[in-house]
Amino acid sequence: MNIQIIAFDADDTLWHNEPYFDEAQDRFCELFQNYASKQELLSLILNHQVKNLPIYGFGIKAFTLSMMEAALQLTNHQLNGKTMELIIQIGKDLLLKPVELLPEVEEVLTALKGKYKLIVATKGDLKDQHRKLHDSGLGHYFHHIEVMSDKTEMDYEKMLKRLDIQPQDFLMIGNSLKSDVLPVLNLGGHAVHIPYHTTWEYEKIDFEIQHTNFKAVEHINEILNLLV
């Protein structure tokens, strides 16, 4: 391995994220608990999110708009203004959540800084991800942040071109096999998977990955052993 650039996924790799979304969805489910089961409500939101991905992309604003649509469908448009405002507020609260670092992230970045060009490569809302990187206090470890509209092979291909780097010199580290690992391996890059205790339904895959350029670890500090 002759890695030159290491890209870290952000949400649930550097800092906690999915539990905030779960909490937000719980609030939505509470508002509509008389309409359907929690499982049905979560499916409904997901359906609208996936349907809207091609135009909205990822992130909290898209999530908010999809919750609104789910609520309108669920109530057969008998939604009152106060409830709509509460849905908007669920989204705004997500955008104002504190950034809580995952354990040992800072120690690992300290050890890697100067030895590699470190970047953040994430999906989500542009403004929100910039805000979180700022609030995390991790900004000075990274050369820059790449907010990607998606994490398909094509998106990584564009990013690698922009970074002017060959795939074999690039390492992606993240918690999503689907978004952080598979497309990078397919391009000839390296990838490390660090699982997070909960995964968004949309990011789940149901097969195992075996590849010479792939490593799975349990904790972020194990990547130091891989890179030495």
Add this chain to the structure above:
Amino acid sequence: MNIQIIAFDADDTLWHNEPYFDEAQDRFCELFQNYASKQELLSLILNHQVKNLPIYGFGIKAFTLSMMEAALQLTNHQLNGKTMELIIQIGKDLLLKPVELLPEVEEVLTALKGKYKLIVATKGDLKDQHRKLHDSGLGHYFHHIEVMSDKTEMDYEKMLKRLDIQPQDFLMIGNSLKSDVLPVLNLGGHAVHIPYHTTWEYEKIDFEIQHTNFKAVEHINEILNLLV
């Protein structure tokens, strides 16, 4: 001038945009014409947009959410579900608009390609701006697109660092004096202003710019004379 990178603003510089927003706002005003004058309705939307900028940033999803808030305020939350859906649809229609190039954009890009590194530097929704660049058919002229969370001096500073270029070797071309010209001049870069026939209220400034690194032109093809 020893320009190495030329960055083009996208909306209302490469392709039409503001008229689509005007049309969207007209549709909103029609929905609520019994509540307030058009001028009052437009102000109300703008107020919510500006208030939400720090968390939502720019773009159509933010615009949609701000229209929804404006409608809730206007009706004192007596908003029915069908109208809410229409507001969401106004936003979605904007995200599906065809991309109409401005005159002579393609000729100018053809003349500059190969002589400079050309990029797109724009605000707005990440997904939407990537979509528009793709649909415009202009993608192959540009090294890449930078979707910026805002266009302040700090945002340009970060971008120039990422591009690994000195400000004096950088030229920004766009229709907004506030976003495309002033911050770039303040950093020591070059800027060319090409006015568009209509400007979003938020982008207006009320003074004239005189600066050795600044040129104002009427049409995009005039930049070829400046660069030869």
